[in-house]
Amino acid sequence: MMIAVEGLEKTFTLHVQGGVRIPVLSGVSLSVAAGECVALTGPSGSGKSSLIKLIYGNYKAQGGRIIVRHQGRAVDMAAALPRTVLEVRRQTMGYVSQFLRVVPRVPAVDIVAEPLIALGVDRDAARHRARAMLASLNLPERLWSLAPATFSGGEQQRVNIACALVREPPVLLLDEPTASLDAANRAVVVSLIRAATARGAAVVGIFHDRDVRADVADREFRMTEARRAA
Amino acid sequence: MTEAAACGIDGVDTGLADPPLLVADGVTRWYGHRLGCRDVSFRLWPGEVLGIVGESGSGKTTLLDCLSGRLTPSDGTVTYRTAGGETVDIFSRPEAERRLLQRTEWGIVRQNPRDGLRMGVSAGANIGERLMAAGGRHYGRIRALAGEWLERVEIDHDRLDDRPTTFSGGMQQRLQIARNLVTHPRLVFMDEPTGSLDVSVQARLLDLLRGLVARFGLAAVIVTHDLAVARLLAHRLMVMQQGAVVESGLTDQVLDDPQHPYTQLLVSSVLQA
Known part of the structure; x- marks a missing residue:
């Protein structure tokens, strides 16, 4: 098992808006094996993105555990120290968010090479692999040396995907990875996800595109609105 | 906690x-x-x-x-x-x-670079001083390292002998960072x-x-x-x-x-x- 979510609770309390409480997840449990791709489904507001962000350690859980297999040991992402969460992200997890958080002045190729350099790959080899990754995603070569701030949504998304996939992490978290891509690039991303599961990666994803979902997912995990259940 | x-x-x-x-x-x-x-x-x-x-x-x-x-x-x-x-x-x-x-x-980088630099001596001396404090003695090597660090913080090498008073605020801050990081x-x-x-x-x-x-x-x-x-x-x-x-x-x-x-x-x- 690569990911084991047990009894996960998530509620937002909005102190600046009179302490309104918004329940998002209640008693959610989910296991994902190596080589398996699970698609999260359910209406918008059912907490799909929140679940992915909780597994990544981006959101803080109010209860439950999020066990991730990291370098042969079990780490609870809901309780681990910040530096442990960062180590798990660096070595074990790739996350594709819906938006690219742009770093000023850093060219696309260096953004993609950075996660490899953080793993100790030497600078030239990392850039080489980053270029190959961007090429496979059909990002025009003239963009590689530019900072992505001015890229289109689809171009930024491909930089994001390249960042997450370039180091072939054992766990992949994908939040709408194909949302702003055309059919040809969608097909590229589908084949990259299938290659990832084939080499043993555990994948949790949100895929609104039904065809993409059918092509990559081994099973669906249907989420219900916690606020209705509560 | x-x-x-x-x-x-x-x-x-x-x-x-x-x-x-x-x-x-x-x-x-x-x-x-x-x-x-x-x-x-x-x-x-x-x-x-x-x-x-x-x-x-x-x-x-x-x-x-x-x-x-x-x-x-x-x-x-x-x-x-x-x-x-x-x-x-x-x-x-x-x-x-x-x-x-x-x-x-340690390095200590102040908000106002004027508090962290010696404004009366050259950029090179600002970097070199810290190296000497850490035990550096060879003048040629200190000067070469100072030049390297100026370039690393994106300041032209030929500004090595200029005083920080002639630098912009952004350059002064980068010089302060070079001065602090040169000794690793x-x-x-x-x-x-x-x-x-x-x-x-x-x-x-x-x-x-x-x-x-x-x-x-x-x-x-x-x-x-x-x-x-x-x-x-x-x-x-x-x-x-x-x-x-x-x-x-x-x-x-x-x-x-x-x-x-x-x-x-x-x-x-x-x-x-």
């Missing part, structure tokens, strides 16, 4: 094997009856960048001055693990020993390093700092009121309000899912560019 809670998870490794570089325990500073900071505790590991955020007057700079040995706390201790592997309680040591640490193993410190303290700069110059400096921190595996404590700067540079954050830490954790978690009312207010008050 969170750290203590993390230690007790059954069978879950939280990765606490190696010793921390800096440990603050109950650090408190009063100015007469006025509180500077209260009961601040944390551990910082090698290669980790800690951001301290909060509005002005929240005690950020007081805390930084206590941590870097320039202001004696009213209560609490700060311990540091030296390159030699010795753990020292920095306020129980003589002033001279503290100064030696500040000159060799293990721990750097920075107080609003981009605070006095234009936005375009800020971006350049941030990019430079990110690169240097990653490349040399520096540990750093950075005080800033700018949450975007914190997000870019810090691995984890402590949020201060009225002298106390009200929330701490992984940077993106604190900013994207703030728990404390004050943190939520801070995050929701930022203008979206």
Whole structure:
């Protein structure tokens, strides 16, 4: 098992808006094996993105555990120290968010090479692999040396995907990875996800595109609105 | 608090094997009856960048001055693990020993570069002085290294003999960073390093700092009121309000899912560019 979510609770309390409480997840449990791709489904507001962000350690859980297999040991992402969460992200997890958080002045190729350099790959080899990754995603070569701030949504998304996939992490978290891509690039991303599961990666994803979902997912995990259940 | 809670998870490794570089325990500073900071505790590991955020007057700079040995706390201790592997309680040591640490193993980058530079001597001398303080003696080598570092912080090599008074604010700040990093410190303290700069110059400096921190595996404590700067540079954050830490954790978690009312207010008050 690569990911084991047990009894996960998530509620937002909005102190600046009179302490309104918004329940998002209640008693959610989910296991994902190596080589398996699970698609999260359910209406918008059912907490799909929140679940992915909780597994990544981006959101803080109010209860439950999020066990991730990291370098042969079990780490609870809901309780681990910040530096442990960062180590798990660096070595074990790739996350594709819906938006690219742009770093000023850093060219696309260096953004993609950075996660490899953080793993100790030497600078030239990392850039080489980053270029190959961007090429496979059909990002025009003239963009590689530019900072992505001015890229289109689809171009930024491909930089994001390249960042997450370039180091072939054992766990992949994908939040709408194909949302702003055309059919040809969608097909590229589908084949990259299938290659990832084939080499043993555990994948949790949100895929609104039904065809993409059918092509990559081994099973669906249907989420219900916690606020209705509560 | 969170750290203590993390230690007790059954069978879950939280990765606490190696010793921390800096440990603050109950650090408190009063100015007469006025509180500077209260009961601040944390551990910082090698290669980790800690951001301290909060509005002005929240005690950020007081805390930084206590941590870097320039202001004696009213209560609490700060311990540091030296390159030699010795753990020292920095306020129980003589002033001279503290100064030696500040000159060799630490770097201190001030908000106003004029406070951290010697304005009456050349850029090269500003960098070289720090090398000599750390034991460098060979003039040619010191000058060559100073030139290398000028270029690393994106200042033209031919400005080596110019005084910092002839530099722009952004160049002065980069020179101050070169002066501090040339001796490869293990721990750097920075107080609003981009605070006095234009936005375009800020971006350049941030990019430079990110690169240097990653490349040399520096540990750093950075005080800033700018949450975007914190997000870019810090691995984890402590949020201060009225002298106390009200929330701490992984940077993106604190900013994207703030728990404390004050943190939520801070995050929701930022203008979206």
